[in-house]
Amino acid sequence: MSTVVGFVSQKGGVGKSTLARALAREAAAGGLAVKIADLDHEQGTSTNWARRRMAAGLEPVVPVEPFRTAADAFKAAEHVDLMIVDGPARASAGTLEIAKGSALVVQPSSTSVDDLEPAVLVFHSLVRAGIPRAKLAVALVRVGTEAEEGFARSYMAEAGYDVLPGALLERPAYRQAQNDGQAVTEVRFKGLSERADALVQAIIDRAGL
Numbered sequence: 713m714s715t716v717v718g719f720v721s722q723k724g725g726v727g728k729s730t731l732a733r734a735l736a737r738e739a740a741a742g743g744l745a746v747k748i749a750d751l752d753h754e755q756g757t758s759t760n761w762a763r764r765r766m767a768a769g770l771e772p773v774v775p776v777e778p779f780r781t782a783a784d785a786f787k788a789a790e791h792v793d794l795m796i797v798d799g800p801a802r803a804s805a806g807t808l809e810i811a812k813g814s815a816l817v818v819q820p821s822s823t824s825v826d827d828l829e830p831a832v833l834v835f836h837s838l839v840r841a842g843i844p845r846a847k848l849a850v851a852l853v854r855v856g857t858e859a860e861e862g863f864a865r866s867y868m869a870e871a872g873y874d875v876l877p878g879a880l881l882e883r884p885a886y887r888q889a890q891n892d893g894q895a896v897t898e899v900r901f902k903g904l905s906e907r908a909d910a911l912v913q914a915i916i917d918r919a920g921l
């Protein structure tokens with residue numbers, strides 16, 4: 713049985729690809745047959761990241777394949793244990809399609825109201841379309857302080873959505889790691905890799921993997 717985890721948002725640059733890659737890396741390291749479906753097929757950023765990873769000779773190999781539609785990605789999911797759908801930005805219809813086929817839908821957000829508010833709207837529209845709230849979770853990335861994290865958690869609690877335990881701090885090292893084909897869980901600063909690990913583990917647990 714294969715599991716599909718989808719990463720969605722209406723805004724770009726929130727951290728979908730960052731978390732999709734980290735989940736894929738850790739699941740592959742744990743022995744699962746995994747693939748990232750890069751639905752941002754025009755930009756193909758995760759596809760290009762996988763090329764950088766390959767060129768750097770990093771293990772485990774993280775397979776990434778571009779797909780034009782979520783339906784195409786779901787079809788290919790039967791060949792793996794875990795299909796990770798790395799969604800494009802700004803596509804409401806596409807977001808619903810991804811959510812319908814996913815066991816878990818993760819929406820990354822920073823802690824600012826400018827990011828939290830649109831994230832809530834995306835989840836509201838999914839719930840209105842019949843997606844169960846239990847399938848939806850926010851992952852906090854780009855956190856600056858504990859106070860910011862606390863604020864974001866209460867904001868989302870008020871809106872009625874779960875926030876995964878753990879959070880990524882806003883750190884240049886996470887960008888650098890991905891420039892080099894690494895996942896954020898592979899960053900060489902132990903505190904940062906442990907934080908990324910904890911967030912990825914929360915996704916793994918929540919997806920029932």
Ligand SMILES: Nc1ncnc2c1ncn2[C@@H]1O[C@H](COP(=O)(O)OP(=O)(O)O)[C@@H](O)[C@H]1O
Nearest residue numbers: 724725726727728729730854880881882883887
């Ligand atoms: N916690 C973080 N700290 C610093 N930079 C980050 C962090 N998370 C993501 N980034 C960077 O932000 C940019 C956008 O992230 P990305 O995962 O590509 O977003 P999306 O896939 O949602 O468009 C990338 O350059 C990524 O390296």
Ligand SMILES: [Mg+2]
Nearest residue numbers: 728729752757
């Ligand atoms: Mg992306």
